[in-house]
Amino acid sequence: MKELDPLLHSQLRLAIMSLLLSVEEADFVWIKEKTEATAGNLSVQIEKLSEAGYIAVRKEIIGKKPRTTCSITEKGRTALDEYVKVLKEYLHI
Template sequence: MDDRRPPIAPNRLVHEPGRLAVLVVLSAVEEADFLFLTEQTGLTKGNLSSHTAKLEAAAYVQIEKAFVGKVPRTIYRLTDEGTAALQEYRDHMAGVLGSIG
């Protein structure tokens, strides 16, 4: 076996820091709205919209539009696929970091 071969690449969708931050925040709560995600991740509104759209397209995040009184509220939840992808990513990175001491 060739020891110099690169490790298997991580899931690029999760590996991007902005999307990883969104997934990590959603893994810590049951559900959250857009403002909470911007507050916790430090992402701009534009970046957050773009990242959540990609995560929704990959079925990692479920997005639900609702109204609280007359105020629109978009609720984000991590799906089972998203939870599994995040766990797989954590395991992968722990393995990579472990292999370099």
């Protein structure tokens, strides 16, 4: 049986990936609200997912305010798809 992707098998990182799966892009503040994570912890996990190429992070200034936008990449989508397949094998679904 295959191993679960350790990068995705973490509550917060999986939550971020699942949120981004259904949207084109999302703001850092929105992800923070939905995951109820602290800004510091969320930043660290987003950085890890970004380094793995699972999500794309865009930083810009909108109306004099900094804004961080995240979106899932094709690599991230494939990784999450594979993760769910392995999960289903574990659970015999």
